[in-house]
Amino acid sequence: MESDQALPAGCAGDAMSGPTRSHSVAERIAQDIQAGALPPGAWLKQIDLERRYGCSRGDVRRALDELVAKRLVQHVPNRGHHVFELDPQRLAQLGQLRAILEAAAADLSYDKADAAALQRLEALAARFEAAVRDGTLLEQHAANIAFHMALLELCPNPELAAMIRETRNRVPSALLSQWPTRGWIEQSIRDHADMIAALRACDRDALRRVVVGHMREGRRPGAG
Template sequence: MTTDAVRRTAAPLRQEVVNALRHDIVAQEFRPGERLVESMLCERYSVSRTVVREALRQLESEGLVRMIANRGPEVATLSIREAQSLYEVRRALESLAGSLFAERATGVQCTELVARFSAIKSAMASGDPVKRLEAKDRYYDALFEGAGNPEIARMLRSVHARTQMLRNLSLATPGRAVRTVAEIARITAASAVIRDPEDARIACEEHVTAAAHAALTAMRRLENGN
């Protein structure tokens, strides 16, 4: 087998492990602060240490894993202050993305955003936390594409990766899934139907503000042992 063939084989395998480990962290198979032992991960995913280490490095770059001196990799934890800061950034960027989508998106992109919203409704009704986050990620992919600003997309994907567990915590709040659907319905209408940049901006701001409130409230409750 040639070197190029080996690389082509190894890269998809690494990505499979990245996806599987990311899924397990979001689903809280691994808890925040839990050590990620390489030998255990090799056995769990039936891959070599090299593949596991590459996957861990990628998830470290996404903010889901932290490398701790004299301890090794562990599932990242966020302080309440760090979470607040990330939500502030997310609110500013998503509001801009929604506004730009309303201004710039093509008819095809608007149709796609509406379709992605329909998928969110189905995912929220399923109650599956991973399906919910995956549906929201696909929705945001469509929103970012229509906004036509790759830098916003790059920065927001980084923020979303770092707040994956918080997003899951927010959606687990009683009644939050129903409110999320209503909030995203407003974003979709303002951005892709009415095409009102200001209303889209406000709708995005209010959605992130509500998500932040739910997640931060849940974090404080867990911190207090309630």
């Protein structure tokens, strides 16, 4: 029935070949979930997705199956798929898992930053700082993600890195955008600088401390 309300954000559709198409659809749906365009609990009707992303029915089904496997959407037999809804407990558990993984990545990455990587990270940190001064909230978010993605590229274990990316994507950023107070953002800027400093000094404990602390700020105080 109300197909327009279920999918507020529009997306352009392009032509691809093979199972790559359904994967790209899954990625776009995941992005929309992460961005909050598809809020937690929202029902994902196949017809809407089919029209919105400009793809066939089979592609939608395969994309939804992929997202179910990634735990981003939930499937109810004969009812359909809806965006995964995380209760506070589950959110805290995911946060704890993220902290474990990010800390481990920091332990492996602390001495892996060469001059070029440091320069790249500084540029991205500066971009985040600039977005904070005069940029939309979306730009701030994008810059923040870019910085952390670049930081993750230092991790010498690609399996760990992939798992961290998956875990990050399981937390809708719309939930994060509830708290971003001025203080949290200022703290983030300082944290980014501290991370770069720790990387330059090859200080493992410092990097680990900053990374974990950086995460705890975003979540509830007592849930770490």
